[in-house]
Amino acid sequence: MKPALFDQELVVVTGKGGVGKSVVAAALGTLLADDKRVLVLEVDPRENVHQLFGVPPSGGEFVELGPRLFLQNLKPGQVIDQLVEEKLKFKRLVKRVLESPIYRHFAESAPGLEEMAVLGHALRALRGVSPKAPRVDAVVLDAPATGHGVSLLAAPLLVGEVIQHGPIGGLTRQVSKLVADAGRSGIVVVTLAEEMPATEAIELRAMLAARLDRAPDLLVVNGLYPPTTGALGADRASRLWARRRQLNERELGRLRREWPEPSVELPLLPLDRGEELVAELTAALRQQLVDGKSG
Template sequence: MLRQRTRVYTAPRHDSIPLAPTIITTMAPRSSHLRSLRRLGLILVTGKGGVGKTTVSTALARRLAEDGARVLLLEMDPRESAHRLLGLPPSGGEVLECGEGLYFQNLQPRRVIDRLVRERIRIGPIVRKVQASPIYEHFVAGCPGLEELVILGAALEQLEPPHARTTPFQVVVLDAPATGHGLALLAAPRLVSEVIEQGPFGRLAGELATFIGNPERCGVVAVTHAQDLAVQETLELCRSLEAEHGRRAELIVANGLYPALTSDASSSSPTARIWSQRRAANLQALERLAAAPAPVLQLPLLPIDDGPRLAAELARAL
């Protein structure tokens, strides 16, 4: 049984709301969750839409890099937002260095597939002809599991580069899509390798299935809001992980918790009352979340705009 530990994190002050210091509660010894995440190669961060997956992925990558790991934050969302949290311009698909040990890449499967075709065929006019053909378009858009394999293959290549001259990353934090699609990432290699056993595609799928299936190399972090629906989805995610993949999430991050108000402010204004109600709802949802078979780490809602300061503060709170 995990014992509950608490520690105090002093969040930056909100302009108009008098906040008490935030008590960060984890169901694991302090920093042990980070140590166990650091031992993994690939950390897949998933959760319901809008709960803070990109923000938490960025803070986590930053924190692991601050702790001395060589970390790649991999974003696969074409809307690109992680660069803002790192204070960078959009990466355009390149690996960018953004601090001691911390690197970032926005990786879009389509771009990777196009690059692979260019590298394989090499003759410009033929490449253009292939890429303009409707068959190629249908294959890339419709081939089940292709996008997932491309992303996971790129992550594995960064952890175990095929060329000795490339320095491997110790950790890749993958800002994965929302829950259903996030789980598809885990399932794709095994499903594809069962159907296609031969050829480069079958071999890649087999290699990735072994890698993903190894809990020492690949782990899942589930991000949630401490709200009814999000908690429900997180508990279902945990059930699917166990039933379909025989694994547990390494960590659940309950993000965006309303911090406590100072005792004299609790009922003094309508804003403070709404704030207190939301916090009470958070605490209730956290009680439900305690049934999840994974340690739960709480992160406060911070009065800071999307940007490097938000990622830095959350990294500090992790």
């Protein structure tokens, strides 16, 4: 059975730093774009997802990657400013608000506001209300490292407690509905089959349950060393490979025991970050999730 994420509007890809969130978000976005219009939304000032698709940096603009696939890099502060700009009609007033120290302080320190702005942006792309944005059926969000992934989803609760009225209050209510509805939004946790990342992934799962009463939709175990079948040489590289795979096996065993939700496994490929890597990982996801060989 296909996991729910094929029907969801928002898929948040999260996990510890460096485990392959961006690569998985790119591959998952590509896979989902088989059937519908998808925006891969990168929230990272370092902007690097474009490299995975072999296109120049977007600088905040939408980039069309294929017939149904789009990419955008977001700097959260920029989205809050955009929101203010849309709600205030007079150019000079907008400029004064955006430049005022009180506003800057508010925008930078209000808990959950940045995250809310990101989710609000995703929601608007889904609704097709941003004049410059393409309307999409699904947003794959390449979230910043673990803590942020959860705080991202917890943000509407946090902001909703303090701001109930006005344009932000309205947006918060809509975003809260989206995030609370497991039919409409999902969470993909990416990890490596190594001790620290696997432990963090299991903790993340518990945190999602405790703070949001949500279960992740999919676990992606990325970067697996290939099984060491056949004759391995006695050289150092082969011995290292065998040891790494053994370590992977141990952590895979632990993850299988502690992770009741669906999971998929992706191999460590001898490829640099780029289109070929994404294409191969997309094929691996398609095989396991669509052709039904899920682990």
